[in-house]
């Protein structure tokens with residue numbers, strides 16, 4: 500039984516995340532999406548809001564579950580019998596930071612990280628870009644699931 504984790508802030512989840520999660524779910528027995536705290540970033544949505552949007556989006560994927568964690572990712576892996584972390588790489592600009600984290604996680608705990616290439620159609624996509632566009636009224640409907648598009652519009656409108 501190979502259980503892996505797709506970790507991230509998911510503030511909010513994008514079609515780029517979903518591409519990686521969907522492809523990982525075809526390779527591994529079980530994929531856990533873990534909403535974690537990235538101390539470098541301030542968030543637009545609460546963890547509960549992010550989880551609700553993710554649950555709505557992945558409900559068709561039977562071997563995918565959603566969880567949250569406020570500590571170290573490797574401690575989550577240990578506590579949940581998770582053998583590997585799955586991460587998407589969009590471009591070489593992601594590589595330095597992701598390699599550093601993968602090496603810290605490997606050195607400290609032996610947890611492996613598997614990198615998947617993001618589909619080229621999503622290589623420019625990030626939660627930050629989506630939030631910036633949405634903030635100024637840009638159309639992000641092709642970049643995020645419908646539930647996220649609606650939530651972004653509502654948040655921008657001050658709801």
Ligand code: PNS
Pocket residue numbers: 506507508509535536537538540570571572573600603604
């Ligand atoms: O979507 P993000 O913001 O790029 O995801 C980064 C995240 C949340 C996966 C990363 O910051 C993380 O793993 N945070 C939990 C704390 C941790 O384990 N940090 C890495 C070791 S120093």
